[in-house]
Amino acid sequence: MVKLEIDNREIRVETGTTILQAARMNGIAIPTLCYHEALEPYAACRLCVVELASARGKLVAACAQPCEEGMDVLTSSPRVQNSRRITAELLMASGAHLPLVEAIAQAMGVQWARYSLPANDCILCGLCVRACDELVGARAISLVKRGLEKQVAAPFEIASAACIGCATCALICPTGAIALADITPAPHSAHDPRTCRVCGEQSLPQKFADVEALLKEEVQPA
Amino acid sequence: MPIDYESLTALGAIMGSGGLVVVDEDTCMVDLARYFMNFVQEESCGKCTPCRLGTKAMLDTLTRITQGRGEAGDIEYLAELADAVKTSALCGLGQTAPNPVLTTLRYFHDEYAEHLYGGVCRARVCKGLIRYEIIPELCAGCLVCLRNCTMNAIVGEKLKPHSINYALCGKCGVCKALCKFDAVRVTTGNGYSLKQLDRAIVQ
Ligand code: SF4
Numbered sequence: 001m002v003k004l005e006i007d008n009r010e011i012r013v014e015t016g017t018t019i020l021q022a023a024r025m026n027g028i029a030i031p032t033l034c035y036h037e038a039l040e041p042y043a044a045c046r047l048c049v050v051e052l053a054s055a056r057g058k059l060v061a062a063c064a065q066p067c068e069e070g071m072d073v074l075t076s077s078p079r080v081q082n083s084r085r086i087t088a089e090l091l092m093a094s095g096a097h098l099p100l101v102e103a104i105a106q107a108m109g110v111q112w113a114r115y116s117l118p119a120n121d122c123i124l125c126g127l128c129v130r131a132c133d134e135l136v137g138a139r140a141i142s143l144v145k146r147g148l149e150k151q152v153a154a155p156f157e158i159a160s161a162a163c164i165g166c167a168t169c170a171l172i173c174p175t176g177a178i179a180l181a182d183i184t185p186a187p188h189s190a191h192d193p194r195t196c197r198v199c200g201e202q203s204l205p206q207k208f209a210d211v212e213a214l215l216k217e218e219v220q221p222a
Numbered sequence: 223m224p225i226d227y228e229s230l231t232a233l234g235a236i237m238g239s240g241g242l243v244v245v246d247e248d249t250c251m252v253d254l255a256r257y258f259m260n261f262v263q264e265e266s267c268g269k270c271t272p273c274r275l276g277t278k279a280m281l282d283t284l285t286r287i288t289q290g291r292g293e294a295g296d297i298e299y300l301a302e303l304a305d306a307v308k309t310s311a312l313c314g315l316g317q318t319a320p321n322p323v324l325t326t327l328r329y330f331h332d333e334y335a336e337h338l339y340g341g342v343c344r345a346r347v348c349k350g351l352i353r354y355e356i357i358p359e360l361c362a363g364c365l366v367c368l369r370n371c372t373m374n375a376i377v378g379e380k381l382k383p384h385s386i387n388y389a390l391c392g393k394c395g396v397c398k399a400l401c402k403f404d405a406v407r408v409t410t411g412n413g414y415s416l417k418q419l420d421r422a423i424v425q
């Protein structure tokens with residue numbers, strides 16, 4: 001157990017608990033973007049920063065920082081709010097069209113961005129990549145390139161053979177940046193398949209469905 | 223000044239490569255900040271928001287200022303960005319990336335203000351704010367600059383003072399470097415300036 005203070009409230013938590021978990025357990029809200037309960041912390045969006053009054057006002061990512069004995073955490077000090085405001089404003093530069101980014105900016109009191117970049121649906125939270133790796137175990141996609149060019153892609157930007165088509169990435173993506181498309185090649189056969197008149201599913205061609213005729217053919221080759 | 227960790231930190235610099243750079247009055251401090259920001263912006267891995275987008279926002283703002291296209295509020299925006307990136311970036315690169323902006327703003331605030339509000343680059347480096355001029359009294363009309371101008375921007379005849387066609391001049395400085403008579407000078411403060419613009423609007 002460790003004892004710490006969050007927003008001047010004394011809190012006791014299990015060793016290893018992150019500041020974010022401790023705050024949420026105690027009803028203290030901290031905004032997050034790249035954090036997901038089912039995944040390892042990633043500490044990339046920097047929206048969840050909190051101030052460590054016990055460490056000369058240093059800002060740390062609450063989602064990744066474990067609680068330590070005697071910590072004095074401030075979750076909405078002016079420093080914290082300033083930092084979140086700029087982060088939200090920067091996210092708006094290429095994501096102002098996204099409802100999620102708009103909501104975050106609004107919550108931070110940012111009305112417009114003083115800077116703009118070409119619109120991009122992906123905010124590089126990395127949720128899709130981590131879910132594919134940690135939850136699905138497929139590792140079909142990853143973050144490629146660096147800096148502003150960073151993006152989510154399959155290896156060599158060709159359809160990944162490791163993708164099992166589970167759509168977890170598309171479901172976890174908070175901005176809807178991942179679209180699903182069925183790229184399975186259409187089955188082809190020299191024989192016309194039969195089509196179910198209820199569901200439209202295609203199955204064994206008539207020729208092979210007619211077992212008796214097939215057997216005869218085999219017994220007496222033409 | 224002693225070179226130790228404490229003194230350097232107090233100045234806003236760091237111990238390590240590139241922590242301390244010696245420059246003279248021919249270096250424009252805004253352009254220097256732009257140069258370093260370009261470097262860190264390219265080095266950013268792009269994982270965390272402040273460094274990925276913040277360094278680029280700072281670079282673009284600095285670039286605009288050095289091109290003479292600065293806007294009111296640019297200095298304040300730079301200061302806010304620099305502070306936010308320094309305090310919230312994930313790793314050491316992002317946390318030190320704004321240092322050139324922070325230290326130039328701290329010690330050379332006037333130079334930023336001159337760029338923005340006076341249209342002046344006192345080091346005569348920022349191309350958007352300078353102009354090459356041929357001083358007619360000194361020009362011997364030797365044709366050297368005319369023949370070597372990379373943009374064919376110099377007009378004139380032999381033994382008569384030459385002049386520069388500003389529509390063509392690329393501000394490369396070849397004429398100044400080649401002139402044996404020191405007849406080419408660089409002037410600043412004759413371009414676009416926010417102060418002039420403000421005045422124009424007021425009038
Ligand atoms: S595609 Fe969606 S989930 Fe993946 S990094 Fe981009 S915003 Fe996050």
Ligand code: FES
Nearest residue numbers: 043045046048063
């Ligand atoms: S939620 Fe902590 S850095 Fe993104």
